[in-house]
Amino acid sequence: xxxxxxxxxxxxxxxxxxxxxxxxxxxxxxxxxxxxxxxxxxxxxxxxxxxxxxxxxxxxxxxxxxxxxxxxxxxxxxxxxxxxxxxxxxxxxxxxxxxxxxxxxxxxxxxxxxxxxxxxxxxxxxxxxxxxxxxxxxxxxxxxxxxxxxxxxxxxxxxxxxxxxxxxxxxxxxxxxxxxxxxxxxxxxxxxxxxxxxxxxxxxxxxxxxxxxxxxxxxxxxxxxxxxxxxxxxxxxxxxxxxxxxxxxxxxxxxxxxxxxxxxxxxxxxxxxxxxxxxxxxxxxxxxxxxxxxxxxxxxxxxxxxxxxxxxxxxxxxxxxxxxxxxxxxxxxxxxxxxxxxxxxxxxxxxxxxxxxxxxxxxxxxxxxxxxxxxxxxxxxxxxxxxxxxxxxxxxxxxxxxxxxxxxxxxxxxxxxxxxxxxxxxxxxxxxxxxxxxxxxxxxxxxxxxxxxxxxxxxxxxxxxxxxxxxxxxxxxxxxxxxxxxxxxxxxxxxxxxxxxxxxxxxxxxxxxxxxxxxxxxxxxxxxxxxxxxxxxxxxxxxxxxxxxxxxxxxxxxxxxxxxxxxxxxxxxxxxxxxxxxxxxxxxxxxxxxxxxxxxxxxxxxxxxxxxxxxxxxxxxxxxxxxxxxxxxxxxxxxxxxxxxxxxxxxxxxxxxxxxxxxxxxxxxxxxxxxxxxxxxxxxxxxxxxxxxxxxxxxxxxxxxxxxx
Numbered sequence: 001x002x003x004x005x006x007x008x009x010x011x012x013x014x015x016x017x018x019x020x021x022x023x024x025x026x027x028x029x030x031x032x033x034x035x036x037x038x039x040x041x042x043x044x045x046x047x048x049x050x051x052x053x054x055x056x057x058x059x060x061x062x063x064x065x066x067x068x069x070x071x072x073x074x075x076x077x078x079x080x081x082x083x084x085x086x087x088x089x090x091x092x093x094x095x096x097x098x099x100x101x102x103x104x105x106x107x108x109x110x111x112x113x114x115x116x117x118x119x120x121x122x123x124x125x126x127x128x129x130x131x132x133x134x135x136x137x138x139x140x141x142x143x144x145x146x147x148x149x150x151x152x153x154x155x156x157x158x159x160x161x162x163x164x165x166x167x168x169x170x171x172x173x174x175x176x177x178x179x180x181x182x183x184x185x186x187x188x189x190x191x192x193x194x195x196x197x198x199x200x201x202x203x204x205x206x207x208x209x210x211x212x213x214x215x216x217x218x219x220x221x222x223x224x225x226x227x228x229x230x231x232x233x234x235x236x237x238x239x240x241x242x243x244x245x246x247x248x249x250x251x252x253x254x255x256x257x258x259x260x261x262x263x264x265x266x267x268x269x270x271x272x273x274x275x276x277x278x279x280x281x282x283x284x285x286x287x288x289x290x291x292x293x294x295x296x297x298x299x300x301x302x303x304x305x306x307x308x309x310x311x312x313x314x315x316x317x318x319x320x321x322x323x324x325x326x327x328x329x330x331x332x333x334x335x336x337x338x339x340x341x342x343x344x345x346x347x348x349x350x351x352x353x354x355x356x357x358x359x360x361x362x363x364x365x366x367x368x369x370x371x372x373x374x375x376x377x378x379x380x381x382x383x384x385x386x387x388x389x390x391x392x393x394x395x396x397x398x399x400x401x402x403x404x405x406x407x408x409x410x411x412x413x414x415x416x417x418x419x420x421x422x423x424x425x426x427x428x429x430x431x432x433x434x435x436x437x438x439x440x441x442x443x444x445x446x447x448x449x450x451x452x453x454x455x456x457x458x459x460x461x462x463x464x465x466x467x468x469x470x471x472x473x474x475x476x477x478x479x480x481x482x483x484x485x486x487x488x489x490x491x492x493x494x495x496x497x498x499x500x501x502x503x504x505x506x507x508x509x510x511x512x513x514x515x516x517x518x519x520x521x522x523x524x525x526x527x528x529x530x531x532x533x534x535x536x537x538x539x540x541x542x543x544x545x546x547x548x549x550x551x552x553x554x555x556x557x558x559x560x561x562x563x564x565x566x567x568x569x570x571x572x573x574x575x576x577x578x579x580x581x582x583x584x585x586x587x588x589x590x591x592x593x594x595x596x597x598x599x600x601x602x603x604x605x606x607x608x609x610x611x612x613x614x615x616x617x618x619x620x621x622x623x624x625x626x627x628x629x630x631x632x633x634x635x636x637x638x639x640x641x642x643x644x645x646x647x648x649x650x651x652x653x654x655x656x657x658x659x660x661x662x663x664x665x666x667x668x669x670x671x672x673x674x675x676x677x678x679x680x681x682x683x684x685x686x687x688x689x690x691x692x693x694x695x696x697x698x699x700x701x702x703x704x705x706x707x708x709x
Contacts, residue, residue, distance in 0.1 A: 003031065003034070006025060006028070006029070006030040006031070006034070007030065007031060007034035007035070007036055008036050009021075009025055009030070010022060010025045010026070010030045010031075010032075010034065010042050011036045011040060011041075011042055011045050013025060013042075014042045014045040014046050014049070014054055014058070015045045015048075015049060017049060017051060017054065019053065019054060019057055022042065022054075022057070022058075023057075026061055032058060032061050032062050032063050033062075033063060033064050033067060035069075035070075038069060038070050038071070039068065039069035039070035039071070040069060041063070041064075041067050041069075042058055042063065043055065043058050043059070043063040043064070043065070043067060043075050044067070044069055044073070044075055044078060046058055046075075047075045047078040047079050047082060047084075047087060048078055048081075048082070050082040050084055050087075052084070052086055052087060055075075055087060055090070056090075059090075059094070065091055065094035065095065065096065066094070066095055066096060068102070069102070071102050071103050071104060072101070072102030072103035072104070073102040073106070074091070074096060074100060074102070075087075075091055075096075076088065076091035076092070076096035076097075076100065076108055077100065077101070077102060077106060077107065077108045077111060078111075079091060079108060079120075080107070080108030080109065080110070080111035080112045080115075080117065080120055080124065081111045081112075081114075081115055081117075082117075082120075083112060083115060083117025083119060083120040084120070085119055085120055085123045088108065088120060088123060088124065089123070092127060098124065098127050098128050098129050098130075099128075099129060099130050099133055101135070101136055103137070103138070104135065104137065104147070105134070105135025105136045105137045105147050105148075105149075106135065107129065107130075107133065107151075108120075108124055108129070109121065109124045109125070109129035109130070109131075109133075109151050110133075110135070110149075110150070110151045110154050112124060112151075113151035113152070113154040113155040113158075113160065113163055113167070114154045114155075114158055115158075116155075116158065116160040116162075116163060118162065118163060118166065121151075121163060121166065121167075122166070125171050131150075131151065131152075131167065131171045131172060131173045132150055132152075132173060132174050132177055133150065133151075134147065134148040134149060134150050134177065134179060134180075135147040135148055135149050135150075135179075137180075142180055145180050145181045145219075145348060146180060146181075147179065147180050148178070148179035148180035148181070149179040149188070150173065150174075150177055150179075150185070151167060151173070152164065152167045152168065152173040152174075152175065152177075152185045153179060153183075153184075153185045153188040154188075155167060155203070156185045156186075156188045156189035156200065156203045156204075156207070157188040157189065157191055157192070157200075158195075158199075159195070159197045159198075159199030159200040159203065160199060160203075161198075161199040161200075161202040161203050161206070164185075164189075164203045164206060165206065168206075168210060175207055175210045175211075175212045176212060176213050178216065181218075181219055181348050182216065182217075182347075182348055182351055183216055183217075183218060183219075183348075184212060184213055184216050185203075185207055185212065186204055186207045186208075186212045186213075186214065186216065186224060187216050187217070187218050187224070187227070189201075189203040189204040189207065190204055190218075190224065190227035190228065190231060191218065191227075193230055193231060196231045196233075200231075201231070201233050201235065201236060204228070204233075204236055205235060205236060205239055208236075208239050208240070208243065213372075214240065214243065214245050214246055215245070215246075215346065215370070215406060217252075217346065217347035217348070218347075219347075219348055220252055220253055220254075220347075221251075221252040221253035221254075221345065221347035221348075221349060222252040222347075223246060223247075223250045223252070223258070224240060224246065225237065225240050225246045225248070225250070225258045226250070226252055226256070226257070226258045226261055228240055228258075229258045229261045229262050229265070229267070229270055229274075230261055230265070232265055232267050232270065234269055234270060234273070237258075237270050237273055237274075238273060241273060241274075241277050244404065245404055245405050247337060247403070247404075248274060248277055248278060248279040248280070249279060249280045249337045250336075250337065251334070251335070251336060251345075252347075253334075253345075253347065253349060255334060255335050255336075257279070257280075258274055258279065259271060259274045259275070259279040259280075259281070259285060260285060260288070262274060263285060263288055263289060263292075263294075263297060263301075264288070266292070266294060266297070268294075268296055268297055268300065271297060271300060271301075272300060275300060275301070275303075275304040276304075279304075280306045281301045281304045281305050281306045282306060285301055286298065286301050286302065286305070289301055319365050320365065320413075320473055321365060321413055321415065321473055322415065322473055323415045323416065323473075324352075324358055324365070324413065324415075327349065327350055327358055328358055328360075328365050330349070330350070331343070331344075331345055331350055331358055331359070331360065332360070339401045339403045339408060340401040340403075341361055341362045341399065341401065342359055342360070342361050342368065342399075342401045342408055342410060343359060343360040343361075344357055344358075344359035344360075344368050344408065345357070345359075346368075346370060352367055353417065353467065354369075354481075355369060355370045355371070356368065356369045356370075357370065358413070359408075359410065361398050361399050361401075361410040362398075362399070364398065365413050366398050366410040366411060366412065366413055367410075367411045367412070367413045367414065368408050368409065368410050368411075369381065369408075369409045369411065370406055370407070370408055370409075371406070371407045371409070371483075372405055372406065372407070373402055373405055373406060373407040374405075377483035377484070378407045378409075378483070380482065380483055380484065380485050380486070381409060381481075381482045381483040381485070382400060382407065382409060383487075384454075384457075384459050384482040384485040385397035385409065385411075385482060387457055387458070387459070388453075388454065388457045388459070391453050391454075391457065392449075392453065393446060393449050393450035393453050393477070393478060393479060394450060394453060394454060394478060394479050394480070394482075395411050395412055395414070395470060395478045395479065395480040396411065396412035396478075397409070397410075397411060398410040398411060398412060411480070412472070412478075413472075414470035414471055414472045414473075414478065414480075415471055415472060415473050416470070416471055417466060417467045417468070417469060417470055417471070418443070418466040418467070418469035418470075418471065418477075418510075418511075418515070419466040419467050419515060419519070421438075421471055421515075422466075422514050422515025422516075423515065425437070425514060425515070438471070438475055438477070440511045440512055440514070441564065441565060442477075443469075443477060443511050444507070444508060444511050444564075444565075445560070445565050446476075446477035447469060447477065447479070447504070447507055447511075448504070448556060448559060448560050448565075449560060450477070450478065450479035451464070451479065451500065451504065451556055452553065452556035452557060452560060454479065454482075454485075455488070455552055455553040455556060456553060458487055458488050459482070459485045459486065459487055459488065460485060460486050460488055460496035460497055460499075460500055460552075461479070461482065461484070461485055461500050461503070462484035462485055462486060462496055462499055462500070463481060463483075463484040463499075463503070464499075464500055464503025464504060464506075464507060465481075465503065465519060466507070466510060466515065466519050467481075468480050468481040469507075488552075497552040500552070501543045501544075501552070501555075502543075504543050505524075505540055505543045505544075506519060506522045508536065508539060508540050508543075509522050509523070509526065509527065509540070510522060512533075512536060513527075526540055534682050534685045535562070535563050535564040535684070535685045536564060538562070538563075538564075538685055538688070538689065539559060539562050539564045542555070542558075542559060542562070543555075543559070557702075558702075561700070561701045561702050562688075563684045563685055563688045566684070566701060568673050568674070568677065569673065570701055571673070571677055571684050572655075572672065572673035572676070572677065574684065574687065574699055574700060574701070575648060575651045575652075575676065575683065575684070575687070576651060576652045576655045577699040578594070578598075578648050578652075578687055578691070578696070578699050579648035579649050579650075579651050579652025579653070579655075580652050581594050581696065581699065582594060582595065582598075582645050582648055582649050582652075583649050583652060583653075586649070593694065593695070593696070594691075594694075594696050595645055597690050597691055597694050597696065598643075598644055598645050598648075598687070598690050598691070599643060599644070599645065600690075603642075603643060603644055604644075604682065604686065605643075605644040605647055605680065605683065605686070606642050606643070606644075607642070608642070608644070608646075608647040608680065609640070609642065611679050611680070612650075612679065613668050615664060615665060615668060616665055616668055616669060616675075617640075619661055619662065619665045620638065620640070620650055620653060620654060621637050621638055621639075621640065622637050638653070644683075644686070647680070647683075648687075651672075651676050654669070654672050654676075655672055658672055688700060
């Protein structure tokens with residue numbers, strides 16, 4: 001019998017609960033782990049049938065307890081669907097992971113919530129299942145806003161009210177966690193009109209008692225109030241109106257309001273509730289009522305007819321943003337209630353990241369960050385932004401508005417964050433437009449300047465991360481997200497500053513590796529592919545928290561002047577200046593402190609003469625070959641020893657006399673700065689490390705130096 005046919009027969013036997021036939025097929029050589037359509041194995045089928053006898057039989061015969069279907073589902077996950085505690089315990093003993101999941105992110109705990117398996121849910125929780133785990137999916141699905149839903153959302157969506165209460169009250173499920181569409185459990189409870197039932201309504205009412213965020217919207221931009229009206233739940237509509245948190249005139253992406261939905265549903269009772277609470281009644285709504293010949297609704301709407309709606313403010317016809325232009329155009333065309341000077345429609349289509357949405361403030365395109373107005377994070381961000389209005393490297397604060405329980409902070413709109421930038425950099429389109437590339441040095445320099453500027457205003461950041469580094473349409477870089485910022489005082493300076501310094505250390509590696517490794521997975525030390533770059537190692541090491549005795553703002557000012565950020569011209573100038581200092585010391589015929597500072601037992605540049613072209617070196621030694629050798633050294637030559645100080649003296653002399661060299665020598669050297677910096681790439685960091693704590697640091701650039709950097 002063909003192998004595929006044998007596998008099908010074995011699976012069919014298991015699905016038919018025919019152990020005898022299954023045993024016979026195995027005796028005839030059937031593969032116990034063979035897969036049929038969609039990757040089903042006999043063990044999967046036995047679990048689906050909820051047959052403990054079959055499962056134990058197959059395991060004894062050698063079935064793989066950890067085998068996965070094509071969608072990644074294991075027998076353990078399927079046991080969660082069946083709700084069979086004995087099978088769940090059996091597979092845990094066989095090595096299954098309590099939080100293991102398939103390709104679509106479903107765990108056994110989630111499946112138990114979907115199918116209302118209370119006993120299994122309690123068992124899995126006792127065994128350590130993550131109550132708040134969201135569905136883990138791949139990057140492509142996440143980009144499509146899929147995944148992220150929790151077991152609580154599953155229980156609410158399927159109307160298992162008893163499980164909803166257990167998850168929240170007994171297991172500590174967080175009601176305000178959102179999925180990747182920014183929808184919380186309340187939105188899930190209100191989903192799918194055709195499956196609306198009392199369990200879903202009770203779950204929604206329960207969530208309101210739990211102080212869930214009622215500002216969330218579904219994928220079509222529908223508010224909680226609109227969804228409640230669509231479900232024609234008077235209890236839920238009344239409860240929402242009593243909270244006084246929702247905007248009655250909020251519309252979905254089709255500009256449909258809750259009152260319009262009530263009108264279309266011909267639900268006079270709900271329409272009355274909305275009108276009495278102050279929902280706007282305009283001519284368009286009256287026209288709809290007239291077309292449906294709903295006389296009682298017409299009378300109701302006429303009674304509560306509103307004054308003419310205020311006009312939306314004019315916005316720019318063209319937008320500076322390239323990435324967000326089409327979405328801004330969509331927002332511009334929506335009729336939506338204004339919040340002071342702000343026009344915003346916070347739903348997934350106009351979402352940027354986190355709690356940030358597109359908006360218009362006083363007609364200008366902005367990014368709007370939404371907070372509960374009493375949240376400590378809201379106060380922190382607002383205070384920080386207001387005090388840092390004059391900054392150059394922090395995201396610009398445009399203004400703010402407040403309505404009911406929400407605070408809206410309006411910020412200058414950027415195109416992407418650093419994490420998105422590096423991800424985009426890997427794409428073919430980006431590689432074809434290399435002019436868009438921002439060099440690592442420029443990125444890090446801007447980040448350091450931004451953090452230093454924030455400290456100058458008296459704040460620590462507290463959450464330095466690639467998603468908080470923003471890039472605008474012109475390629476400028478800004479630091480953002482100050483909801484964890486804290487004003488610097490003697491009491492809290494050390495702990496928060498330490499977090500920032502560690503964040504800067506990781507950002508150095510993240511930027512140098514161009515985002516090739518997740519920020520969270522970066523090592524504490526420089527990885528092998530970064531080691532060898534002594535300037536980076538030194539910059540990274542100077543941020544080590546355990547070695548800090550310098551105040552943070554002074555440290556950052558110092559590091560902005562670090563050799564890693566120096567231009568080629570600055571590096572060459574430092575080499576010549578130090579060489580000149582050495583020459584002056586030798587001319588005085590005395591031992592100099594600078595000579596002592598630069599000399600060391602293991603001089604890494606002791607063989608420097610071997611690296612320099614012989615003709616170039618000879619031109620510096622035998623001065624008779626120089627066109628202008630008319631006076632001075634009667635012997636016609638200079639002496640250079642093997643020490644690094646002599647190398648620096650030679651670099652100084654070449655700079656002074658380069659134009660006097662022969663065409664042949666100048667043809668070899670070309671640009672003295674390039675020539676010496678390429679031959680001795682570690683010379684600059686060597687000088688920096690040896691002179692930084694001496695009086696000769698005057699030769700090193702600093703923030704007050706006119707030629708910095």
